[in-house]
Amino acid sequence: MQEFKSLKDLPEQDYFTGGSSTCAGCGPSMGLKLALKVLGPDTIIVNASGCMTLLPLYPNTPLKVSWIHNAIENASSTAAGVRHGLDMLGNGDMNVVVYAGDGATYDIGLASLSAAAAKNERIIYICYNNQSFGNTGFQWSTATPYGSETKTTPRGKDNPTGTTVVNKDMVKIMGAHRVYAATASLAYPVDFLNKLNRAKERDGFSYIELLGSCTAGWNYDPRMTVRISKLAVQCGMWPLYEIENGMLTLNKDFNELKPIDEFLKLQGRYRALPQDDVAKLQSLINEHWAELKEYNGKRYV
Amino acid sequence: MKQTLVTGNEAAAWGARLVQPNYIPTFPITPQTECIETLAQWISDGEMSGTYFDRMESEHSVMSAAVGAAAVGARVFTATSSQGLLLMHEVLYIASGMRLPIVMATISRGLSSPVTLWSDHNDFLDQRDSGWLMLHAENNQEVLDMVLQAYRIAEDPRVLLPIMVNMDGYVLSFTDEPITIPTAGMVKEFLPEYTPKHTIAKDRPITVGPPVLDEYTLFRAQNHVAARNALEVMEEVMVDFDRIFGRRYHLVDEFMLEDAELVLVTQGSMSTTAKAAIMEMREEEDIKVGLLRLRVIRPWPASAIAAALKNAKAVAVIDRNVAPGKGGIMLPEIVETLYHLDRRPLVSSFIVGLGGNSQTEHKVKEITRKLIVDLETGRPRVEWNDMNNNDNEGL
Numbered sequence: 001m002q003e004f005k006s007l008k009d010l011p012e013q014d015y016f017t018g019g020s021s022t023c024a025g026c027g028p029s030m031g032l033k034l035a036l037k038v039l040g041p042d043t044i045i046v047n048a049s050g051c052m053t054l055l056p057l058y059p060n061t062p063l064k065v066s067w068i069h070n071a072i073e074n075a076s077s078t079a080a081g082v083r084h085g086l087d088m089l090g091n092g093d094m095n096v097v098v099y100a101g102d103g104a105t106y107d108i109g110l111a112s113l114s115a116a117a118a119k120n121e122r123i124i125y126i127c128y129n130n131q132s133f134g135n136t137g138f139q140w141s142t143a144t145p146y147g148s149e150t151k152t153t154p155r156g157k158d159n160p161t162g163t164t165v166v167n168k169d170m171v172k173i174m175g176a177h178r179v180y181a182a183t184a185s186l187a188y189p190v191d192f193l194n195k196l197n198r199a200k201e202r203d204g205f206s207y208i209e210l211l212g213s214c215t216a217g218w219n220y221d222p223r224m225t226v227r228i229s230k231l232a233v234q235c236g237m238w239p240l241y242e243i244e245n246g247m248l249t250l251n252k253d254f255n256e257l258k259p260i261d262e263f264l265k266l267q268g269r270y271r272a273l274p275q276d277d278v279a280k281l282q283s284l285i286n287e288h289w290a291e292l293k294e295y296n297g298k299r300y301v
Numbered sequence: 302m303k304q305t306l307v308t309g310n311e312a313a314a315w316g317a318r319l320v321q322p323n324y325i326p327t328f329p330i331t332p333q334t335e336c337i338e339t340l341a342q343w344i345s346d347g348e349m350s351g352t353y354f355d356r357m358e359s360e361h362s363v364m365s366a367a368v369g370a371a372a373v374g375a376r377v378f379t380a381t382s383s384q385g386l387l388l389m390h391e392v393l394y395i396a397s398g399m400r401l402p403i404v405m406a407t408i409s410r411g412l413s414s415p416v417t418l419w420s421d422h423n424d425f426l427d428q429r430d431s432g433w434l435m436l437h438a439e440n441n442q443e444v445l446d447m448v449l450q451a452y453r454i455a456e457d458p459r460v461l462l463p464i465m466v467n468m469d470g471y472v473l474s475f476t477d478e479p480i481t482i483p484t485a486g487m488v489k490e491f492l493p494e495y496t497p498k499h500t501i502a503k504d505r506p507i508t509v510g511p512p513v514l515d516e517y518t519l520f521r522a523q524n525h526v527a528a529r530n531a532l533e534v535m536e537e538v539m540v541d542f543d544r545i546f547g548r549r550y551h552l553v554d555e556f557m558l559e560d561a562e563l564v565l566v567t568q569g570s571m572s573t574t575a576k577a578a579i580m581e582m583r584e585e586e587d588i589k590v591g592l593l594r595l596r597v598i599r600p601w602p603a604s605a606i607a608a609a610l611k612n613a614k615a616v617a618v619i620d621r622n623v624a625p626g627k628g629g630i631m632l633p634e635i636v637e638t639l640y641h642l643d644r645r646p647l648v649s650s651f652i653v654g655l656g657g658n659s660q661t662e663h664k665v666k667e668i669t670r671k672l673i674v675d676l677e678t679g680r681p682r683v684e685w686n687d688m689n690n691n692d693n694e695g696l
Contacts, residue, residue, distance in 0.1 A: 041504075041506070042503055042504075044373075044501055046369070053511075053512060054512060056508045056511040056512075057511065057512055057513075057514070058508075058511045058512065058513040058514070058516060059516075061508050061511070063506070063508070064506060065506050066501040066505075066506040066507055066508070066509075067506075067508045067509070067511075068369065068372050068501065068508075068509040068510055069509070069510040069511060070365055070368055070369070070392065070395055070510060071365070071391060071392060071395060073361065074361060074362060074365035074392065076362075077326075077357060077358075077361075077362030077363075077365035077366045077369070078365045078366065078368060078369035079369060080326075080355065080357075080362075080366050080369065081324065081326060081355075081365065081366030081367060081368060081369025081370035081371075081372075081375075081377075082369035082370065082372065082373055082501070083369075084323075084324050084353045084355060084366075084370055084375075085323065085324055085369060085370030085371070085372070085373035085374065085375035085377075086373050087353070088323040088324060088351070088352075088353050088370075088375055089323065089373065089374055089375060091373070091502060091503055093503075094503060111358050111359060111362070112358060112359075112361075112362045112365065114358070115357065115358035115362065119356075
């Protein structure tokens with residue numbers, strides 16, 4: 001299997017071209033553009049209702065691969081049908097790739113995702129995690145981190161914290177399904193693309209979660225997408241790691257994490273977050289990071 | 302061809318077996334379960350080698366997977382009942398909007414709450430406006446025959462719509478009846494191989510299910526036209542079915558209507574009971590009563606229904622369902638169909654057999670006698686049968 005060393009190793013051919021109706025600086029769009037370079041033309045994208053559903057708008061599409069959108073909670077079961085339909089009709093060499101947001105993944109679509117993973121269907125599932133229900137205008141999901149403001153967890157006199165729920169550990173949940181589960185970041189594209197490349201070669205289910213920064217919801221300057229993605233990794237907010245056969249590998253290690261402030265201060269969603277809550281968020285991050293360090297190279301789930 | 306005793310569930314499974322679909326996504330629910338268990342066993346035994354049997358985690362996922370597989374050109378079969386059919390509801394619209402010729406057996410059961418395991422038609426009729434074509438069988442032979450016909454209708458390029466074949470839970474699903482199982486050769490002659498034109502495949506990227514702006518009306522109108530086209534296709538298919546299998550079906554089932562002044566309008570298995578009662582009433586009491594059974598619910602065969610009822614003086618629409626706050630679901634459909642006739646019959650409404658309450662010949666005779674009274678007084682009635690105190694006031 002080919003291992004990418006740098007972005008120069010990537011094919012020039014793009015399967016995500018002009019004409020998309022997503023926002024400038026949209027992390028999930030950039031993620032799909034990169035992913036399709038690895039996945040290639042024999043790919044079917046199965047989309048869950050969300051921001052990326054707006055990529056094609058009849059009669060136009062920016063994609064040069066097939067694309068099917070069913071509803072929000074059923075991307076995994078749709079993909080299972082696509083997979084077995086293709087296999088039965090002799091098109092088994094096509095990639096079936098789910099591209100779904102965190103609301104569709106962590107919340108409403110969890111049952112169908114869990115079943116497809118448990119059955120180890122030959123599907124690559126990419127969750128673009130913008131930490132909210134993004135397409136409806138940035139509402140809380142169970143992927144929203146503690147302290148983030150959203151439209152349904154607004155800061156106010158009685159609730160200065162915004163989101164008071166600590167987000168799910170979805171990668172761990174998926175790892176417990178005995179499938180390949182990994183995180184990825186736009187700021188580390190070679191790591192992302194090699195993970196996809198391995199998922200493509202696997203004879204079973206793969207789950208890759210890409211931090212899909214959202215300029216509108218996170219409220220930042222669209223030029224900062226890659227910088228914010230990088231800071232998320234460097235602050236330990238979005239560690240890069242993978243779980244295979246229950247074993248954990250930390251893909252990007254740091255001796256010391258940058259303080260979370262550096263990530264928070266660039267984004268409107270954390271504006272006016274009380275210092276106590278910043279401290280709580282920092283301790284949650286430290287705890288998760290310590291856990292990942294402790295289990296690096298060992299059985300995690 | 303062989304004669305054998307099978308349940309309604311097995312008859313539906315036999316239909317699927319003869320068609321050999323590529324993909325069967327499933328989830329168990331009473332009273333459908335036996336249908337998918339039968340298929341699972343056949344597939345395990347290697348009797349259906351071209352079929353992938355998939356166990357999903359919900360009926361919502363069953364229909365989602367059916368959509369996925371049909372979108373890449375697979376022939377798909379599935380089955381469900383009751384709450385499961387309702388859980389699929391959202392995706393039913395998506396399947397018809399994508400013009401995917403999925404075939405599904407539905408096995409009717411009343412809806413919660415309160416819980417009932419027994420049959421009525423609310424689950425099936427709740428899907429009335431989903432864009433699916435809808436057939437309703439009277440007996441187990443018809444279940445099998447309808448599954449075969451359903452693929453021909455759904456896959457016709459003039460139609461390309463999903464279709465459900467309904468049978469009554471318990472009354473048919475778990476009751477053995479002697480049926481004729483056609484040979485594979487006959488089915489092959491009747492049903493050509495499916496070669497979808499618009500499908501996701503290698504080297505031919507397409508987009509399925511994107512958002513639209515102003516074109517939404519156009520797509521909905523195309524759906525409507527396709528469903529209307531199905532009437533003509535159904536007639537052709539039924540003629541061809543008769544040629545190969547020797548059983549002649551029609552859009553509506555007419556029983557002793559030639560001289561009937563009183564007509565009972567029914568759906569599903571209670572029609573058999575009603576037919577027996579009608580024969581007795583004609584013989585013993587010389588009442589000119591006949592029956593019109595609705596075989597095709599969508600598309601609505603308005604002309605066939607109007608033609609069948611044109612000589613009726615009084616009609617009893619017997620609804621095994623209810624739209625609370627309105628009444629029987631089929632009543633307004635029949636009334637609307639009769640509205641444009643030169644001479645309209647009196648139409649009374651009877652709501653019967655909810656949650657599996659059995660439909661006896663005695664009840665059918667009662668309804669007929671009430672219809673005679675209505676004709677004499679010139680006043681139609683709305684009546685709920687099977688009420689413990691038989692108090693219909695205010696209904």
